[in-house]
Amino acid sequence: MWSRLLAVMLLISSxxxxxxGMVVDKVYHPYVLPNEQExxxxxxxxxxxxxxxxxxxxxxxxxxxxTVMVEGYLIGEKTKTEDFGLQxxxxxxxxxxxxxxxxxxxxxxxxEVEKQHKQNxxxxxxxxxxxxxxxxxxxxxxxxxxxxWGETIQDEIEVEFRLKYRYRWMPQIQPAIEIYTGEDYIGLxxxxxxxxxxxxxxQLKWEAGFITEISNSGKDHSLRxxxxxxx
Amino acid sequence: xxxxxxxHSSKAQTKEFYLTLENHVFTPSELKVPADKKVKLIIFxxxxxxxxxxxxxxxxxxxxxxxxxxxxxxGPLKPGNYEYxxxxxxxxxxxxxVVEVKDAN
Numbered sequence: 478m479w480s481r482l483l484a485v486m487l488l489i490s491s492x493x494x495x496x497x498g499m500v501v502d503k504v505y506h507p508y509v510l511p512n513e514q515e516x517x518x519x520x521x522x523x524x525x526x527x528x529x530x531x532x533x534x535x536x537x538x539x540x541x542x543x544t545v546m547v548e549g550y551l552i553g554e555k556t557k558t559e560d561f562g563l564q565x566x567x568x569x570x571x572x573x574x575x576x577x578x579x580x581x582x583x584x585x586x587x588x589e590v591e592k593q594h595k596q597n598x599x600x601x602x603x604x605x606x607x608x609x610x611x612x613x614x615x616x617x618x619x620x621x622x623x624x625x626w627g628e629t630i631q632d633e634i635e636v637e638f639r640l641k642y643r644y645r646w647m648p649q650i651q652p653a654i655e656i657y658t659g660e661d662y663i664g665l666x667x668x669x670x671x672x673x674x675x676x677x678x679x680q681l682k683w684e685a686g687f688i689t690e691i692s693n694s695g696k697d698h699s700l701r702x703x704x705x706x707x708x
Numbered sequence: 709x710x711x712x713x714x715x716h717s718s719k720a721q722t723k724e725f726y727l728t729l730e731n732h733v734f735t736p737s738e739l740k741v742p743a744d745k746k747v748k749l750i751i752f753x754x755x756x757x758x759x760x761x762x763x764x765x766x767x768x769x770x771x772x773x774x775x776x777x778x779x780x781x782x783g784p785l786k787p788g789n790y791e792y793x794x795x796x797x798x799x800x801x802x803x804x805x806v807v808e809v810k811d812a813n
Contacts, residue, residue, distance in 0.1 A: 578781030578783075645764070648764045
């Protein structure tokens with residue numbers, strides 16, 4: 478059943494439009510904790526034969542209830558020809574739909590609206606977040622539908638699929654395999670995440686992954702790093 | 709239809725177990741639960757302040773609001789000891805879930 482589900486998702490995702498950005502980003506977990514605030518920084522670097530794209534995000538997030546978290550992002554990008562600068566801003570809402578462990582799997586939803594800083598170009602993303610425990614391992618999957626429109630871009634619908642299979646070895650080091658598909662891109666590679674707790678609700682989470690595009694020949698590597706400080 | 713998919717296999721009766729948090733101490737500090745079964749942990753926080761249940765072993769994190777009962781679903785688990793603590797009072801608010809092969813009371 479799992480192999481069929483995965484095959485369908487890969488097929489849907491890989492039939493989407495030609496790449497115009499970064500597919501490698503972050504695999505979302507469906508969980509929300511009440512009374513939580515966080516600062517987040519993400520770095521994504523994609524290197525191909527012809528271009529190097531570096532994206533950074535800084536964000537502030539806050540849970541609004543026991544099941545809903547909202548996060549606002551400032552997004553910056555640097556390409557081979559353009560210096561680093563503010564590219565876009567985004568608001569994101571994550572909804573924990575089921576209590577962790579209550580059902581066969583845990584489910585959540587994501588809603589995002591992004592606007593380009595200097596153009597009247599928009600992107601709306603919505604999709605499903607899934608997580609299932611298998612002993613000391615966890616399988617997390619995201620399936621997102623994305624609609625882009627605006628003055629300088631063509632209207633476009635894309636589908637992205639992300640997968641992380643993680644071994645909860647110790648809090649600080651949890652190795653994983655990640656898969657990203659979408660925008661004519663299929664990437665696969667090793668990753669890890671970790672967490673360090675401090676007093677009370679304060680904790681620092683880190684994630685990193687090195688993803689290699691596998692469907693086309695030529696160089697296409699992505700490095701992603703994320704830091705989250707929760708308090 | 710979606711809900712049927714989500715709630716698959718949740719129909720079986722989930723056995724309930726109880727913990728109390730009072731004066732930042734979990735009671736009983738050692739709770740026995742059966743192996744290979746999902747169980748429902750109901751925690752009554754009798755304190756006037758919130759606590760956060762945290763366990764890497766159980767892969768659970770849950771805010772326990774003051775004067776409220778909170779529910780945490782755990783398992784199915786293999787036999788063994790699974791530690792947990794309260795993030796706000798980690799020295800006193802600690803306990804262990806002991807997962808045993810035979811049906812625990």
